[in-house]
Every structure is written in C-alpha cells, then in structure tokens.
Amino acid sequence: MAALDLGGGFAVTRDAIVATALTGTGARGLASPITVDARLDADASAWVHSLGADAGRRMRSLKQVHGATVVDAGALADGRVPEADGAWTSSARDILIVRTADCAALWLVDPRRRVALLHVGWRGAAVGIIRRAVHALAQQGSDPAALVAAAGPHIRRCCFEVGSEVATHFDKIEGAVNPPEVLKTRTRAGTVSLDLAAIIATQLREAGVRSAATHIAAACTRCSGGMLHSYRRNGQGGPLMGSIGFLE
Numbered sequence: 231m232a233a234l235d236l237g238g239g240f241a242v243t244r245d246a247i248v249a250t251a252l253t254g255t256g257a258r259g260l261a262s263p264i265t266v267d268a269r270l271d272a273d274a275s276a277w278v279h280s281l282g283a284d285a286g287r288r289m290r291s292l293k294q295v296h297g298a299t300v301v302d303a304g305a306l307a308d309g310r311v312p313e314a315d316g317a318w319t320s321s322a323r324d325i326l327i328v329r330t331a332d333c334a335a336l337w338l339v340d341p342r343r344r345v346a347l348l349h350v351g352w353r354g355a356a357v358g359i360i361r362r363a364v365h366a367l368a369q370q371g372s373d374p375a376a377l378v379a380a381a382g383p384h385i386r387r388c389c390f391e392v393g394s395e396v397a398t399h400f401d402k403i404e405g406a407v408n409p410p411e412v413l414k415t416r417t418r419a420g421t422v423s424l425d426l427a428a429i430i431a432t433q434l435r436e437a438g439v440r441s442a443a444t445h446i447a448a449a450c451t452r453c454s455g456g457m458l459h460s461y462r463r464n465g466q467g468g469p470l471m472g473s474i475g476f477l478e
C-alpha cells in the first residue's frame with residue numbers, strides 16, 4: 231500500500247502509522263491512524279486484529295499516569311493493568327500498547343531480543359522515564375549502545391506552548407526551551423516553546439543510546455493537517471492514538 235512519509239523514520243498508510251525506523255530489528259512499531267480512536271481496549275484490539283498482528287498474542291495495556299514506572303510485561307498476570315507509563319518484553323506473546331495525543335510513544339528495541347514502549351510527555355521526561363527504561367533493559371542484558379530508538383508523532387516545538395513552570399525542568403537541555411516566536415500561535419503571555427524531540431534525543435543520548443540509532447518522527451500532531459490525533463487540537467476526552475510494539 232502507498233505510504234506517506236511522515237519524516238524521521240515513520241510513514242503513514244490507511245491502516246497504520248508505521249515505525250519504518252525499526253525495519254530489520256525484529257520488532258514492529260505501529261500506531262493507529264486518525265480513523266481509529268484507541269482509548270478503549272476493545273477498539274484498540276479491533277484495530278490490532280485488523281492488522282493481523284494479534285495471532286496468539288495478548289495486549290498489555292497500562293494505566294498511564296505521566297510517571298516513570300516501567301514494568302516487565304511478561305511478568306504481569308493476564309488482564310492486570312498496572313499503573314505505569316512504559317513496559318518491556320522479551321516475549322513475542324506480548325503486544326505492548328500506549329495511548330497518546332500530543333505526547334510521544336517511544337519504542338526501544340534490542341534487535342531480535344527485547345522491545346520496550348513508553349509514553350513520554352514533558353512530565354514523564356522530567357521524572358526520568360527514558361533513563362529508567364534504558365536501565366531496565368540494561369538489567370536484562372541489553373547494551374544501551376545496541377538499542378534502536380524511535381519516537382512517534384507528537385506535538386512539536388511549532389505548537390508546544392508551555393509556561394515557565396514547565397520550561398524550568400528542561401533549561402539545562404540544549405534546544406529544549408525556545409522563544410515564543412517559534413510558536414505558530416500563542417494563547418497567553420509569558421509562555422515559551424518546548425521541544426520535546428530535543429528532550430527525548432538528549433535523554434536517550436545521556437542514557438547511552440547512540441544518536442545514530444535514534445529516530446524521531448518529524449510530523450507535529452497539532453498542525454499536520456488533521457492527520458493525527460491531538461489533545462491540544464481536539465480537547466480533553468478526545469480520541470487517542472494507540473501505539474503498539476511487539477517482537478516478530
């Protein structure tokens with residue numbers, strides 16, 4: 231099927247947003263298209279089923295709280311939904327899933343061995359979920375320098391307007407905080423532009439992931455022509471993008 235390149239190692243087809251950056255790693259990364267609201271497990275499962283990805287597998291949902299907890303999906307009892315914003319697995323039985331709308335889904339793959347999937351917004355980044363996830367994988371024997379990282383479509387610096395109380399968490403990260411002129415629209419005084427991609431790239435590098443193996447989707451959820459779900463565009467309670475990761 232014809233795929234539209236989203237830039238940064240992602241493409242979109244009618245059925246899914248595809249993390250092409252993970253090609254050849256033995257793991258798949260897919261996110262739901264604008265036509266799918268993945269908020270509910272039943273709807274997310276129906277979408278996963280339509281992709282033919284679920285034969286003999288179990289979907290591993292999380293109760294996302296913008297924290298830094300990363301769980302071992304393979305150790306969870308069936309049906310248990312832990313309070314966490316990331317999970318990893320070494321088993322091809324598990325389909326990891328996170329929900330986002332403006333935050334980033336972040337896949338971390340130790341080729342042919344292990345996959346992790348994280349929900350990363352500014353809060354999760356501020357409390358260190360990326361470092362925690364790389365550490366969890368390293369404890370299982372995955373060398374951070376061998377990981378492939380792919381961050382899915384999220385709100386880019388063109389639209390990510392934040393107050394100084396948010397920006398202050400990231401003022402030591404080069405390129406993270408940008409002047410308001412970077413924003414396409416500004417809704418209130420005293421705000422700046424936050425570059426979540428710069429934060430993710432820096433935190434991955436600090437955790438030992440190679441920059442050459444780090445891919446970040448270029449598309450902005452807020453302003454990419456209504457192609458992607460966006461919390462800031464659609465408002466609270468709006469549809470969510472489901473992102474899944476699994477071993478082939």
Ligand SMILES: [Zn+2]
Nearest residue numbers: 388389450453
């Ligand atoms: Zn934008």
